[in-house]
Amino acid sequence: MVTEEQISEILQNYDFDNLAIATVCSHSSLQIFDGARKEGFKTIGICVGNPPKYYDAFPKAKPDEFIIVDSYKDIPNMTDKFIEKNAILVPHGSFVEYVGADNFANLKIPTFGNRDVLDWESNRTKEREWLERAGIHMPRVINPQDINGPVMVKYQGAKGGRGFFIAKNYEEFKENVDPNENYVVQEFIVGTRYYFHFFYSPLREEGYKLSKGTLEMLSMDRRVESNADEIFRLGSSKELEDAGINPTYVVTGNVPLVARESLLPHVFSLGEKVVEESLSLFGGMIGPFCLETVVTDKLEIKVFEISARIVAGTNLYPSGSPYSDFIESDLSTGRRIAQEIKLAKSMDKLEKILS
Amino acid sequence: MVTEEQISEILQNYDFDNLAIATVCSHSSLQIFDGARKEGFKTIGICVGNPPKYYDAFPKAKPDEFIIVDSYKDIPNMTDKFIEKNAILVPHGSFVEYVGADNFANLKIPTFGNRDVLDWESNRTKEREWLERAGIHMPRVINPQDINGPVMVKYQGAKGGRGFFIAKNYEEFKENVDPNENYVVQEFIVGTRYYFHFFYSPLREEGYKLSKGTLEMLSMDRRVESNADEIFRLGSSKELEDAGINPTYVVTGNVPLVARESLLPHVFSLGEKVVEESLSLFGGMIGPFCLETVVTDKLEIKVFEISARIVAGTNLYPSGSPYSDFIESDLSTGRRIAQEIKLAKSMDKLEKILS
Amino acid sequence: MVTEEQISEILQNYDFDNLAIATVCSHSSLQIFDGARKEGFKTIGICVGNPPKYYDAFPKAKPDEFIIVDSYKDIPNMTDKFIEKNAILVPHGSFVEYVGADNFANLKIPTFGNRDVLDWESNRTKEREWLERAGIHMPRVINPQDINGPVMVKYQGAKGGRGFFIAKNYEEFKENVDPNENYVVQEFIVGTRYYFHFFYSPLREEGYKLSKGTLEMLSMDRRVESNADEIFRLGSSKELEDAGINPTYVVTGNVPLVARESLLPHVFSLGEKVVEESLSLFGGMIGPFCLETVVTDKLEIKVFEISARIVAGTNLYPSGSPYSDFIESDLSTGRRIAQEIKLAKSMDKLEKILS
Incomplete structure (x- = not known):
C-alpha cells in the first residue's frame, strides 16, 4: 500500500498550475474529461493500444492527450510519465477492475479519494460490516x-x-x-431499484453539513439489466426456467428517474450514516459514492450495495440532473470531482482529498 | 369554505411588491421554491419541527424562510403569520393530504388556483361525472x-x-x-401509462386558445410503482399470488418519457375538454393539472384519473422538459406557477387566479 | 424516380439566402422546425386541413407558415408551391408513410438525404442484404x-x-x-433494446472519420411499446394467451437512456459499417439514421432493423442529449439536419446532401 508520505512527496514536486486529470478511457471517462476541462484542467486518457476513436465524435470530452499502455497492469511501471505531467488519477468503477486491486493500492500516483475504501467495498463481508455498523438496513x-x-x-x-x-x-x-x-x-427485497449518486466533500463548508464536511446528492438512476429487464416478455421466470432460459443481471446501461421528494430526508440520512461510519472505520470516503437500493411499497429503503467511486449511472447527466440543477447549472459528477480538486488546490489542501 | 370576498379583503392589505410563495416542504417544493425565486419572489417553507436538512444540499431551491408548525392541522390558526408576509399558498399533491381537505377549503390565506376543484377531484363519483361530461373516455x-x-x-x-x-x-x-x-x-385497460402535465392559464393570451384562456402541456412522465414495476422478475402475478405475494402500486418516483407526436392533437383535446367542463361546472380549474392515462395499442387514450394541481412527476424537469423547451428554456411547472402569479400581479388580476 | 439533374435544375433557381425547411406536421416536426429556426431557416409545415392547433402551445417549434393539402398524396401536384418558397423537404419516419413510397421517390422537390436509401430500407430482404454485407449481426x-x-x-x-x-x-x-x-x-434475441441515433455527414471534416465523411451519435432511446411494456402485470405471456389476451408492440413513445461507455466502440463500429456499405451499395445514406438493437447479457449487439432517417426517439432531446452535449450544447437531431444544410450551402455543395 502506497503511504501518505509517498504521495505527499510526489505532490511536492507537482506544478499546481498545470495539474492534469487522468483516467482510463472507459466507464465514465467522457464526463470526467468534459468536467475537468470545464474547471480548467488538462486531461489525460489512459488506453491500451490506439486511443479509442469514439472520442473523435465527442470533441468536448476528448482528452488533451493519451498515455498508451500495453496493458493496464503496466501502469505501476509507468508512474514517471504521470508524475511529469502533474497527473491526478480519477478512479472510476472499471479503473480498479482493469488495473487490478493490488496494483491500484500500490500505485505511486496521486489519486482522487481515499484508497483505503477499497478494502471495505470489495469484500462483501466487510462491506456489510461497514453498512450495518452505520445503521443501514440491508437485505x-x-x-x-x-x-x-x-x-x-x-x-x-x-x-x-x-x-x-x-x-x-x-x-x-x-x-x-x-x-x-x-x-x-x-x-x-420486493420493490423498485434506485441508485443514489452522492458526493462527500471534506472541504466544502456550505451545504448539508456532516461532522467533518458536507454531503451532496447529485442524481439518481436505475440500471438497465440484460436480459432481466425484458425477458418477461417471453414468459414468467418459472416458465423460462422450464424452457432452460435464465434471467441474468448484466448492466448494459441506465435510465434516469427521480424519487418522491418525501423520501429525500431518508435518502440523505443513509448517505450521512455511511460517510460518518467511513470516517471512523478508515479515515473517510471522499468524493462520489453510490448507494444501490430497493425502495419497497412501505417506502422503506434497503441498501444492497455501495460503490465508493463514480458510477456509470451518472453518465445520464453530463450537463446536470433534476437534482444537481438545484446546486448549480451544468454540474455533472465528473465536473464536481474537478471542482473538489480545484478547491483543494486553492485551499492548499490537496493531500486531504488525494491518496 | 372561505369566500371570494374574504380572500379579496386579505389581498387588499397585501404589499404586492413583496409577495412570497409558500408551500409545505415536500412533494414538489424544491421546484416550486426554485421557480418562484427565478421569477423574483420570496419563498416560505412550511414544515413541522425543524426545517428539513435536505434543502441545505440544494441551495437554489431552499426557501428564504420557514414557518414552523407543530402540525399541519395548525395552519388555520396561524393565518396571520402568512398574511403579514404577503404569502400566496401553492398547494401541491401532498399539501391537501397533510393539511386536511376541510382545513384546506376554509384556509383564510390566498391560495393559487380554484379551491372549488377539490370537491370534484377527491370524490371518485364526481370526478367521473366531470370527466365523462367533458366527453373523456374513462375505464x-x-x-x-x-x-x-x-x-x-x-x-x-x-x-x-x-x-x-x-x-x-x-x-x-x-x-x-x-x-x-x-x-x-x-x-x-391494457396499454402503457402516460401522465400528461398541463397548465391552464386564464390570463395568458398567446398560445393554444380555449374559450377563456390558454392551455399548455409542460411535460409528461410515467410513475414508478413499487413493487409492481419489478415484481415480475419473481414470477407471473398468478405464480406470485399462489406464493402469497401481491403486487402493489405505491408510487416511489417517476421516469421521463415522450409520446408520439401524432398523439399530441388528441392529448391536447383531452386537456381542453377537461378545462372547458371545469369552467361550466365550478368556475374553472386554474394552473397545473395532470391527466393520468393509459395509451392502448389502438392509440386510444383512456383517462383513469385527474389531479388538479402540480404532480410530483414534474420533479423530473426543474430546468425544462422536451416539451417546455419549445415554450421557453429553463421552464419548470414550479416556475410556470410563479410566472402566472407575476402576470396576474402585473395585470392587476390576482383575484382571478387565487381563491 | 426523380433524377439528380432534375433536382439540380430546380436548385439553380433557388434563392439560397431564403431557403425554407419543410416537413409534414407530425412525428418529429417540432424539433425539425425548432432546430431549423435556431440555424436561421424559415420553416414550412405541411398539413391536411387546418394547421394542427398543438403548435400554438409550442411557439418555438411552430412553423412560419403552412402549406395545406387535401391529402398528402397531392403533394406531387403542388411542387410549384414548394419551389417558389425555396423549400427543402426533410423526410421523417411518417413522411414516407403519409406521402407514399412511390410519390416520395418521384417528388420533384429538393429533399434532404439520399432517396435511394428507401429501396434498401423498406424491403426486409434488401435491408438484411445491406446489413449483413456490412458485417452486422442480425437475428x-x-x-x-x-x-x-x-x-x-x-x-x-x-x-x-x-x-x-x-x-x-x-x-x-x-x-x-x-x-x-x-x-x-x-x-x-433475449436482451434489452437500445435504439442508437446516428448522423452521417459527407461534408463535415472534423470528428469521427469515415472513408468519405464523419459519423456522430447524437443520442439513444428505448421505445415504449403498448401493450407489451405493461401487460405482464396481468400475467405471463402464456397465461395471457390462455385468457385470449395477446401482447402487441405498437410504439406509443420513448424513454431516454444511456449505454455503458465500454459499448461505445462497438456501437460506433456498427454505424461505421452501415454507412460504408451504403456508400458502395447506393451512393450513401446521408444525415440521421437509427440502428435498432438488442444488447445481450454477453454484451453483444444484435441489429434487428435500420431506419434511414430521423426517428421519433430523438424527440426526447430537443435541447441536447447526454451524448450530443459532448459535441455542442442545445443540439437536437432536428437542429443537426439544419446545420448540415447550412454547411452545404456555405460550401456550395447542396447537391451533395439533397436528392
Missing part, C-alpha cells in the same frame, strides 16, 4: 437451508451484474448454485 | 358480479397508489377485496 | 418448421410496431400466423 443474509422466500444469490466480486440469480426455495437454490464459487445468499 | 365501471376480464379495484382516496389491486375474475375479486372499504371496480 | 432468419426456441414473427412493412408476435415453438407459430400476409421469422 438479510440467509443460510441456504433456511430459504423460505425469494432470495438473491450473489457470487463474490460479481462484475457488471453477472453472477447473480434468484431462487424462491432451497430446491431452486441447489439446482442453480455453483458450489465452487464463493457466494452469499440474501433475502430478495 | 368502464363494472359491477363486481359482471367481471369478465381484468379489472382494477380501487379504494376511495387511495394515497400514493396504495389500495389498488387487479382481479381477472369475480373469484379473484372476492378473494382480495376488503368489503369494509369503499371501492370502485373499473375495467383494466 | 437469424428461421424456417417456420425449424423453430426450436423463441422467435419474432414480423409482417412486411409493419407500421409503428403493429404486426409482430412472439412464438416459442412451431405450434404457437401456426396458431398465430396470418398466412395471407408476407412474414419473416427471426430468432428472438
Whole structure:
C-alpha cells in the first residue's frame, strides 16, 4: 500500500498550475474529461493500444492527450510519465477492475479519494460490516437451508451484474448454485431499484453539513439489466426456467428517474450514516459514492450495495440532473470531482482529498 | 369554505411588491421554491419541527424562510403569520393530504388556483361525472358480479397508489377485496401509462386558445410503482399470488418519457375538454393539472384519473422538459406557477387566479 | 424516380439566402422546425386541413407558415408551391408513410438525404442484404418448421410496431400466423433494446472519420411499446394467451437512456459499417439514421432493423442529449439536419446532401 508520505512527496514536486486529470478511457471517462476541462484542467486518457476513436465524435470530452499502455497492469511501471505531467488519477468503477486491486493500492500516483475504501467495498463481508455498523438496513443474509422466500444469490466480486440469480426455495437454490464459487445468499427485497449518486466533500463548508464536511446528492438512476429487464416478455421466470432460459443481471446501461421528494430526508440520512461510519472505520470516503437500493411499497429503503467511486449511472447527466440543477447549472459528477480538486488546490489542501 | 370576498379583503392589505410563495416542504417544493425565486419572489417553507436538512444540499431551491408548525392541522390558526408576509399558498399533491381537505377549503390565506376543484377531484363519483361530461373516455365501471376480464379495484382516496389491486375474475375479486372499504371496480385497460402535465392559464393570451384562456402541456412522465414495476422478475402475478405475494402500486418516483407526436392533437383535446367542463361546472380549474392515462395499442387514450394541481412527476424537469423547451428554456411547472402569479400581479388580476 | 439533374435544375433557381425547411406536421416536426429556426431557416409545415392547433402551445417549434393539402398524396401536384418558397423537404419516419413510397421517390422537390436509401430500407430482404454485407449481426432468419426456441414473427412493412408476435415453438407459430400476409421469422434475441441515433455527414471534416465523411451519435432511446411494456402485470405471456389476451408492440413513445461507455466502440463500429456499405451499395445514406438493437447479457449487439432517417426517439432531446452535449450544447437531431444544410450551402455543395 502506497503511504501518505509517498504521495505527499510526489505532490511536492507537482506544478499546481498545470495539474492534469487522468483516467482510463472507459466507464465514465467522457464526463470526467468534459468536467475537468470545464474547471480548467488538462486531461489525460489512459488506453491500451490506439486511443479509442469514439472520442473523435465527442470533441468536448476528448482528452488533451493519451498515455498508451500495453496493458493496464503496466501502469505501476509507468508512474514517471504521470508524475511529469502533474497527473491526478480519477478512479472510476472499471479503473480498479482493469488495473487490478493490488496494483491500484500500490500505485505511486496521486489519486482522487481515499484508497483505503477499497478494502471495505470489495469484500462483501466487510462491506456489510461497514453498512450495518452505520445503521443501514440491508437485505438479510440467509443460510441456504433456511430459504423460505425469494432470495438473491450473489457470487463474490460479481462484475457488471453477472453472477447473480434468484431462487424462491432451497430446491431452486441447489439446482442453480455453483458450489465452487464463493457466494452469499440474501433475502430478495420486493420493490423498485434506485441508485443514489452522492458526493462527500471534506472541504466544502456550505451545504448539508456532516461532522467533518458536507454531503451532496447529485442524481439518481436505475440500471438497465440484460436480459432481466425484458425477458418477461417471453414468459414468467418459472416458465423460462422450464424452457432452460435464465434471467441474468448484466448492466448494459441506465435510465434516469427521480424519487418522491418525501423520501429525500431518508435518502440523505443513509448517505450521512455511511460517510460518518467511513470516517471512523478508515479515515473517510471522499468524493462520489453510490448507494444501490430497493425502495419497497412501505417506502422503506434497503441498501444492497455501495460503490465508493463514480458510477456509470451518472453518465445520464453530463450537463446536470433534476437534482444537481438545484446546486448549480451544468454540474455533472465528473465536473464536481474537478471542482473538489480545484478547491483543494486553492485551499492548499490537496493531500486531504488525494491518496 | 372561505369566500371570494374574504380572500379579496386579505389581498387588499397585501404589499404586492413583496409577495412570497409558500408551500409545505415536500412533494414538489424544491421546484416550486426554485421557480418562484427565478421569477423574483420570496419563498416560505412550511414544515413541522425543524426545517428539513435536505434543502441545505440544494441551495437554489431552499426557501428564504420557514414557518414552523407543530402540525399541519395548525395552519388555520396561524393565518396571520402568512398574511403579514404577503404569502400566496401553492398547494401541491401532498399539501391537501397533510393539511386536511376541510382545513384546506376554509384556509383564510390566498391560495393559487380554484379551491372549488377539490370537491370534484377527491370524490371518485364526481370526478367521473366531470370527466365523462367533458366527453373523456374513462375505464368502464363494472359491477363486481359482471367481471369478465381484468379489472382494477380501487379504494376511495387511495394515497400514493396504495389500495389498488387487479382481479381477472369475480373469484379473484372476492378473494382480495376488503368489503369494509369503499371501492370502485373499473375495467383494466391494457396499454402503457402516460401522465400528461398541463397548465391552464386564464390570463395568458398567446398560445393554444380555449374559450377563456390558454392551455399548455409542460411535460409528461410515467410513475414508478413499487413493487409492481419489478415484481415480475419473481414470477407471473398468478405464480406470485399462489406464493402469497401481491403486487402493489405505491408510487416511489417517476421516469421521463415522450409520446408520439401524432398523439399530441388528441392529448391536447383531452386537456381542453377537461378545462372547458371545469369552467361550466365550478368556475374553472386554474394552473397545473395532470391527466393520468393509459395509451392502448389502438392509440386510444383512456383517462383513469385527474389531479388538479402540480404532480410530483414534474420533479423530473426543474430546468425544462422536451416539451417546455419549445415554450421557453429553463421552464419548470414550479416556475410556470410563479410566472402566472407575476402576470396576474402585473395585470392587476390576482383575484382571478387565487381563491 | 426523380433524377439528380432534375433536382439540380430546380436548385439553380433557388434563392439560397431564403431557403425554407419543410416537413409534414407530425412525428418529429417540432424539433425539425425548432432546430431549423435556431440555424436561421424559415420553416414550412405541411398539413391536411387546418394547421394542427398543438403548435400554438409550442411557439418555438411552430412553423412560419403552412402549406395545406387535401391529402398528402397531392403533394406531387403542388411542387410549384414548394419551389417558389425555396423549400427543402426533410423526410421523417411518417413522411414516407403519409406521402407514399412511390410519390416520395418521384417528388420533384429538393429533399434532404439520399432517396435511394428507401429501396434498401423498406424491403426486409434488401435491408438484411445491406446489413449483413456490412458485417452486422442480425437475428437469424428461421424456417417456420425449424423453430426450436423463441422467435419474432414480423409482417412486411409493419407500421409503428403493429404486426409482430412472439412464438416459442412451431405450434404457437401456426396458431398465430396470418398466412395471407408476407412474414419473416427471426430468432428472438433475449436482451434489452437500445435504439442508437446516428448522423452521417459527407461534408463535415472534423470528428469521427469515415472513408468519405464523419459519423456522430447524437443520442439513444428505448421505445415504449403498448401493450407489451405493461401487460405482464396481468400475467405471463402464456397465461395471457390462455385468457385470449395477446401482447402487441405498437410504439406509443420513448424513454431516454444511456449505454455503458465500454459499448461505445462497438456501437460506433456498427454505424461505421452501415454507412460504408451504403456508400458502395447506393451512393450513401446521408444525415440521421437509427440502428435498432438488442444488447445481450454477453454484451453483444444484435441489429434487428435500420431506419434511414430521423426517428421519433430523438424527440426526447430537443435541447441536447447526454451524448450530443459532448459535441455542442442545445443540439437536437432536428437542429443537426439544419446545420448540415447550412454547411452545404456555405460550401456550395447542396447537391451533395439533397436528392
